[in-house]
Amino acid sequence: MLYLKKYFTEGLIQFTILLSLIGVRLDLDTYLNNQLPPLREIILGPSSAYTQTQFHNLRNTLDGYGIHPKSVDLDHFFTTRRLLNQVRSLDHLRVPSTELSAWLVHRDPETVVSATSQSGPSIALDNGGSLEDVNNSEASAMRGAGGASETTYSLSGEDSLGAVAPEDSQEQGERESSDDLSKELTSLGAQTSLSLQECLRLLEATFPFGEEPEFQATGSTSQLRAPTEETPSTSQGIPLQAPLSQSDTPLDLEQQWQDIMSIMELQDMEVNNTAVNVSMNNDPNNNNASTTDSATIGSFGLPRSTLINQDVSLHQASLPSCSQDFPPLFNPELDSIGVQRPTLVRLSSSNSSNINSTFGATNLTGLFLPPPLNSTTNLTTTPVLPDPFSSLLEESMLDEISLLDLAMEEGFSQDQASQLEDELDSDSGLSLDSSHSPASPSNSDTSCSSAASSSSTSATFSEEGAVGYSTDSEAATAEAEEGAVGGYQPEYSKLCRMGYQDPSQFHGIPQLESVNHNHTYNLPLASSYSERSQLSTSCSKKGRDKQMQQTKLQPPQDCVDRQSSRDDRRARAMDIPFSNDKIINLPVEEFNELLAKQHLNEDQLSLIRDIRRRGKNKMAAQNCRKRKLDTILKLEEGVQDLQREKAQLLKEKMEYCKCIRQTKQKVQSLSQELFAQLRDEEGRPYSASEYFLQYGPDGVLLMPLNMTTEQSNKPDKKQKDKKK
DNA sequence: CTATATTGTCATTCC
DNA sequence: GGGGAATGACAATAT
Structure with a gap:
């Protein structure tokens, strides 16, 4: 019960x-179970002298309101809170549940220059508009590919996909029975349903193995080979990258989270199928009937040897790029350092085996990941991210992240890392003393020792913290040398020792050991039951230092008087027959016995009680002040931990944003290519002004443009087919 | 001598 | 109700 009480009231x-x-x-249980040093110390409370914390006293530490104005720079607190608010803002990065990773490409055929058309056709993004940047180039490409002036793409997420899914049983049966794209196209008429695998197939066909699709390079779409004559010409030389990098700044991060979550959820749904089917379809020659149907990829005029296995879904294709883009995210080393990661990452990590096996066999990762993007594995070493990313975040943020990476992953020493972080802190206005800031939050021992080794401010603090706590070995030794018989170890002494022996406290700090305080009272450690003379004690104890130097010319009695406290003098004046040490530190029973043995008058008894009260209160005040400082230190430590976590989260955020952008870019290109290659029964390309692609769980649907999403539940069974 | 920091003391509250 | 811890506030003292 006592433990629980302490636990709840203090920890x-x-x-x-x-x-x-x-x-x-934070997950309290996790920290409790893991016994992470800093939090454990906080939770379990300080093990030093101050073990009893009253709830009402904690108001003094709430938000730092009660910080003693002499003890702490209040600006630190306000700055700290500001930074903490920033950290809190990161909390908004929660990944929402399934949402649309879809976008709608719409371009007005007639009014290319009107409305949004100043810079070209516009793409209306249905979910956040993060891909607006792709608009210009994409729409232009579409325009050329579709041979029409109006193109609408709609890639709907799984939420809306169910509604979009065709109701016709015949279609369902066909879709289930065969992955063949052309077959579906043929049977569904105007509504074209393509499996995502086929999308991948398309993409793979467009970017044969060994060739890295260069989405980001100017004129990258030139690699988007199309069977038709007009498609290559129109898509060629259209830079996808430039618009991307321009408009990435207003990127909606939450939207991106939604997107990636959607992708991952879809991947999670399909990854099992993929794992099963990949083994069957790894072999390019392993073409089942559906693959070899009339309107399959072969109908695209693409070499069969370049086919991707059909069961690889688009989403599955996206994830490997993520995982490959972000090795740190899936790096077990990160787990070892306790970096907390969003749940979605863990989930995806759990599926990473399937993913890797899948795409390791089909080399889809390489297919989808242009070399420069893959190289972002070395993001930690490059302060500046690739071009599209550099505009996403502030440069300072990049610097911060990269510096942190250097410290965390490049084998920097903790001192170096601490220096880096201090530099980072400095520009944020938070001047946390490096001596108090461990490089590793979970390594307070190191921080203490390092602090003791370097900074002058640490010495300042140490003296502060050591105020009234000269219970270290040196002090004891000094007292022993003075001839004090340390037979009595009062509670206070033990508690103080506990406090300093706590690894999380100030042990090993040289400054502490060298502090020689001018304590008026004979503190318990220095006290003893010996009836040593107060004169000799106080004079010898305190006069041998600077104070002794200052008063060295004075006679011994003056020395004693100067060093004695008022209560000492009062006690001498009142002829109190025992030392103040006894008066203060004796247990109440012994104290009462002592008083009973002596025949003291009322004045003497009153003085003794006052001495005892003041002496105890003095120690209590010292404890209180130390506790206050310790609380401040812990809070600073927490701030630093949070700053570290913030940097890590920012880093992950950047990586996620990058992954999302790449995925969207790939989907966009894929959709563009797919639409460009669709042909009606007469072999003509579909007009972008009349049709658009809608992605569903069962595939990709070619929808009439005038159909709304709700209407898509009963889509026209317009003929759909691929030419050739 | 002044300003600041440190330490002691008191009053109060709570356990 | 007493003892004592905790702590804000103030005073005394040191630097």
């Missing part, structure tokens, strides 16, 4: 204070 409350300061949601 949890302090922990809650810290969390409330930062607004970051």
Whole structure:
């Protein structure tokens, strides 16, 4: 019960204070179970002298309101809170549930120059518009590919896909029975249903193995080979990259999270099928009947040897690129350092085996990942990200991240990392003392030792923290040398020792050991039951230092008087027969016995009680001040941990954004290529002004443009087919 | 001598 | 109700 009491009254409350300061949601159980040093210390409370924390006293630490103005720079707190709010803002990166990873490409045929057409055709993104940037080039490409002036793409996520899915049982049966794209196209008429695998097939056909689709290079779409005459010409030389990089800045991050979540969820749904089917379809020659149907890829005029296995879904194709783009995210080393990661990453990581096996066999990763993007594995070493990314985040953010990476992953020493982080902190206005800031949050020991080794401010703090706590070995030794018989170890002494022996406290700090305080009272460690003379004690104890130097010319009695406290003098004046040490530190029973043995008058008894009260209160005040400082230190430590976490989250955010953009880009290109290659029964390309592609769980549907999403539940069974 | 930091003390509250 | 811890506030002292 005592433990629980302490736990809840002190540990949890302090922990809650810290969390409330930062607004970051943490799994308390996890930290408790893992016994992470900093949090454990916070939760379990300090093991030093101050073990009893009253709830009402904690108000003083809430949000730093109660920080003593003399003890802490309040600006630190405000700055800290500001930074913590920034960290809190990262919390908004929660990945929403399934949403649309779809976008709608719409371009007005007649008014190419009107409305949004100043820079060309526009793409209306149905979900956040993060791909607006792709608009110009994409629409232009579509325009050329479709041979029409109006093109609408709609890639709908799985939420809307169910509604879009054709109701016709015949279609369903066909779709289930065969992955053949052309077959579906033929049977569905105007509504073209393509499996995502076929999309991949298309893409693969467009980008044969060994060739890296260069989406980001200017004129990258020139590689988007199309069987028709007009398609290559129109798609060639249209840079997809330039618009991307221009409009990435207003990127909606939440939208991107939604997108990637959608992708991952889809991947999660399909990954099992993929894993099963890949083994069957790895062999390019393993073409089942559906693959070899009339209107299959072969009908695209593409070499069969370049076919991707049909069961690889588009989403599955996207994920490997993510995983390959972000090795750190799936790097077990990151787990080892306790980096918390969004759940979605863990989920995807759990599927990584399937993914890797799948795409390792089909080399889809390489297919989808242009070399420069793959090279982002070395993001940690390059301060500046590739072009489209550089505009996404502030340069300072990049610097921060890269610096952090250097510190975290490049084998920097903790001191170096701490220096880096301090530099990072400095520009944010938070001047956390490096001496107090461990490079590793979970390594307070190191921080303490390193702090003791370097900074002058640490010395300042150490002296502060050591105020009234000269219970270290040196002090004891000094007292022993003075002839003090340390037979009595009062509670205070033990508690203080505990406090400093706590690894999380200030052990090993040289400054602490060298502090020689001018304590008026004989502190417990220095005290003893010996009836040593107060004069000799106080004079010898305190006069041998600077103070002794200052008063060296004075007679011994002056020295004693100067060094004695008022209560000492009062005690001498009142002829108190025992030392103040006894008065203060004796247990109450022994103290009462002592008083009973002596025949003291009321004035003497009153003085003794006052001495005891003041002495105890003095120690309590010292403990209180130390506790206050310790709380501040812990809060600073927490701030640094959060800053570190913030940098890590920013890094992950950047990587996710990059993955999302790449995925969208690939889907966009794929859709563009697919639409360009669709042909009606007469071999003519579909007009982009009349049709658009809609992605569903069962494939890709070629929808009439005038159909709304709701109407798509009963789509026209317009003939769909691929030419050739 | 002044400003600041440190330390002691008191009052109060709570356990 | 007493003892004592905790702590804000203030005073005394040191630097």
